[in-house]
Amino acid sequence: MEKLEGYEFYRSIGSPKWICGPMVDASELAFRMLVRRYGVDLAYTPMLNSKQFTKNTKLRKTIFTTCEGDRPLVAQFAGDCPETLLEAAKLVECCVDAVDINFGCPQHIAKRGHYGAYLQDEWDLMRSLISTLHQNLSVPVWCKIRVFPELEKSVAYAQMIEQSGSQVLAVHGRTRDSKGRNAGPADWSVIREIKKNLSVPVIANGDAVSLEAAEQCLSFTGCDGVMAAYPLLVNPTMFSGESKPDPFAVARGYLDLAEKHLTPTWQIRGHIFKLLKGHILGQDDIIRTYGAAQNANDYRQATLELEERIANGYSKTCSPTEACVNGIQSGYVLDEDDSVVQIFRE
Template sequence: MAGRLSFANITALAPMVRVGTLPMRLLALDYGADVVYCEELIDIKMAQCRRVENEVLQTVDFVAPDDRVMFRTCEKEKQRVVFQMGTADPERALAVARLVEKDVAAIDVNMGCPKEYSTKGGMGAALLSHPDKIEAILTKLVSGVSVPVTCKIRILPSLEDTLTLARRIEKTGVAAIAVHGRFKDERPRHPVHCDYIGAVARAVAVPVIANGGSLDLVKTHGDIRAFKEAAGASSVMLARAAMWNPSVFRSAGPLPLHDVMIQYLKYALRYDNHAFNSKYCLCQMLRDKVESALGKRVQAAQDNRELSEAMDQLDAFEETQAALDARRDALRGPERPPDRVIALDGDVTTMALKFERREYPPQLTPKMFLLEWSRRQKLEQPTYQTVQRAQDRAFQSTVTVEKRKYRSSLWEKSKKFAEQASAVVCLRVLGIPESHVGRRHKRKTEDDRDGAREKRKKPTAGERQTAGS
């Protein structure tokens, strides 16, 4: 979809908190969605973010001061992703819109969410009681950004008030209005009011996107057209139906849920989605099967590896990690400082080295050896401080021994490896013969072999009898 995004005659993935992250959006596009909305992101949090081009993942990340990735997107969805924000302030809304506008296809303002996390700040459905503020926010955005601006509302208690609000919104210059056909105090168990949506569609000239039909109107792709016609709308937006099985967007019909879950997981691994977010989405797809054997395995998983094991996709996990590691190494470049070079970074002594796990026996890692050495020297126990880099989620650790700090200048793929690398730096800088670890392991192995040979050389009963005769 080249050029300015159109909202006429489309089927969209609705904005859903904890669901509308990058893996789900890409999956929906694969299955036939025309447009995908991200989850509602609060303006105050987004305004503090910095834009980071993640070369390893090939994404654009918006990273909070605490290094959490608040919003992640990629080139594949750039022309079709709508950034939805929660806001109650025109100036802050514009600041956030300008921050993300080069990486998204449109900006949407949430004016329909009835949940407290949105309404308590005057956002979401709370805006429906303040049409002047709605007008101010949308007018500021339409005049201030280069991409289309839309909004998503709920219907008001009276049809007349709903139509008055819709006409006022249209005059701000928005490209479309999404209408969730329920009142603010209604929930998904309540039937959707298609008559209200249809009345709004007739009252304004911009495209109206019908929302709210997942519970009782949309079960398969064929139901999408029926919902669109029942609501008299230009387009349709799906939330729960898509959350339960994103392949609802397929014109050829839905795919087996297990296949969909595997495809979701592969996107989650490829784009390093947070494991707990991935687990939540997978559990939503399982729905009433969440207590099945598979559901219990998924719920028990604590990281992406365990999620992959639960889904019998460990090979996919390892292949993805290997590909990301290779890209990470390639970006570091072929020239690396030799690990014998010692440098100072502020008050920290550094060396450029990687922790090579295969060089150490499990029971005698550098951390363990450093701890044992410290105890023999009657020093305080080494302490480790580890940080994680936002753009590729790599780790770097600093170890403190006798009030002096040591770390590797290279970043590791896990916290454990980063701590081991800092321990190696400390051992080498202090001249502690860490190779004794390997020699001790080697000596033990050789002793075990010698013992095994001696056992094999023990004389048999016949030999002993012959020797005694």
């Protein structure tokens, strides 16, 4: 069959508007199936390291799982070798709708590994990576980027990526250096200018911390979709429009899916701490119980105990949106050992 491209392809997968972005160790199958229940139109896999993915069969079976209903699905890979990136993408092209190249990760691990946003100054290499996948995969290649401080360079950068074969572009409205506690707001005006100058679908990313914010972003930028990452970890129902979601009901739903899809306990732990962050503060014994949990049922029992405490009058809580905004503004979230760790910016 002829491979669809650009808007023809985007329409074929339902013209997705609300998108769950790629998150290291967090956008696994159980979580993707959860957010799909609450309005997400398309989801990404976690970022997959192409070198590790091709060499380690056991790791590959752990970090890439899917099922019926997990569509449309985009697999995101990181790497700097066209041949290795293609080899990795070939292993999943039968199970996904598109393959995305990560040109947006600003973390130090990406700098050490020579991938993500640390390739954005090497346009010839980027052209090779994109064109190799575009010419040799049966599914379209997408790209996810950050912007430059200069508007004109950001637009030229996006145009180069489109010309190299990318059929959809996701744009995070921050620069490579805008990260961590001092990241500042995402610049939607840069995304808007990129959208005006491309002929392929563009997805806006950055500061979509609520459905209202996502709708404002969509209206302001004129983009085809809006991507969220960390806000969905705190409130998976964000795109559904629910005004007061029950975090315990959401957590129970996630645990059911985690058990069904054999999710590793370390992934479950991360989700539970974020889903129930507004209730778990100060509950030191519950935090320790979560930290020692061995399976989804252990998490379920601890969650039921926490829910009962809240029902009986413990009231130190905050809403999902407040927890999300507070987490992003502070740059910190609770870890499983009752300490705080710096979060990855969306």
